[in-house]
Amino acid sequence: MGGRFGRWMADHWPVAVAAGVLGYLLLPVVVVAGLSFNRPSSRLSYDFHEFTLDNWRDPCGSAGMCEAVVRSVQIGFVATVVSTVLGTLLAFALVRHRFRGRTVVNLLVLAPMATPEVVLGTSLLALLVAAGVPQGFWTVVVAHVMFCVSFVVVTVRARLSGMDTRLEEAALDLYASEWQAFRRVTLPLVLPGIVAAALLAFSLSFDDFVITNFNSGTTVTFPMYVWGASQRGIPPQVNVVGTAMFAVALLMLLVVRVREREPAASK
């Protein structure tokens, strides 16, 4: 018995380790989902006390939380639109064109991703203070666009550089104008990459705490709300938002994966 188990482990130990690591990654998500059904015994308690549906029935019962979620969605929406447009243009320039200064642009795009968030946040704060700009909603948007652009470029570029340019050449040969070739051939092919980049940008913006913390003034986003609440005791409704976010993300990932597979299946 022990020998058979031993042999199985010799063959499959990486699978066992991987399963454990996956458990480690998913454990906090399970705990958050569980706590969203908890009626805590006291405000500072993190232990599971009693099952209840109240938190899900009344997610806005915790003062100020839903306002913070709405503000995060607004900021995330504006930051996503702007950074997706700017990043997609940059990606096109970097993949499709050879021009002087390309290396510098590349460096400028990659540098924010290689810089710790505290440094990004504090440098922007230092500039805003030196320039006398008051911090608030719009400074948070500006900061979020800044760090999202790089991620958009990387995501769109990956899609764009794997694309067959002969398809566009074929369209041009068949008397499509440059604009038509772009609109009817290139854009539809890159679109999945752009959508993925936009989703990534939104989730980065919605979730950002560190950079926001330095540039928000008195504007309270959802992560800022959670941070403030963590000092006074976390309302259980926070876990409802966490669980709902996970469910929405999971759904979107599955939809994107299924839609990606469709054209391949119809070939």
Next chain:
Amino acid sequence: MTGVRRRRLLPYLLILPGGLWLVVFFGVPAIQLGATSLYDPAGSLADGYAMTWSFGNYPDALAGYWPHLGRSFGYAALATALALLLGYPLAYVLALRAGRWQNLLLVCVVAPMFTSFLVRTLAWKAILSDGGALVGLLRDLHVLGPDGRLLASPVAVVTSLTYCYLPFMVLPIYASLQRLDRRLLAAAQDLYAGPSQVLRRVMLPLSMPGVVAGTLLTFIPASGDYISAELLGTPKEYMIGNVIDSAFLVRLDYPQGAALSVLLLGAILAMVVGYVRRAGAEEVG
């Protein structure tokens, strides 16, 4: 003629808006950060700071907070090593052993990142809490003393740091293992290489680009992180990020905060350049 000129101008027009945004809100602030770090430390936020080229801010900041800087890099290095140890087997299984489960497992790795970072870190507070099942188990097994704790310790902070950045380790390694030619692994086995030799002599060298990218993507954000230390640790576990945060937002000592930020970035850059050179040299040799 105008067509040719338009072609040549096109890339610059595409770059202009995004490039300008990055210059104004990333490049210029970085320069301002350097300037702020040299302001007269006697000034204040209310009265304004005078530019006195006070290079003394750096040794002063270092003298006060070198333990925090050291702790940041120590914790980050430990978290990176743990993430590599845990992440490599997971990436290997995802890329080469998952079969039709591959997509589902990938979603499982990515999906937690889309849940609020702070909410997940607070979940660790629940998991590691004194009354929790884990602490109870470890006390029964005498790993922890009868009133031993996991919270408020370096263990809690490193656990959470490893957890937060693990997907950034797994995904690049997965990508490079996915591209690897499986026939090379089979060839090594045919030539009587044992599993450990296949790993050491074939798989690991071929997945090196992923390992290098993964360790950088883990180490850099982990050394600047201060959420884990703040929520799961005590001031004894505070990292350099905690000090920078309080310098800018609580003590309002901008020159010192800026000097510490520059020191953090400079130290990271130095380490990254050294690491990439060594990893690159090993890859060639």
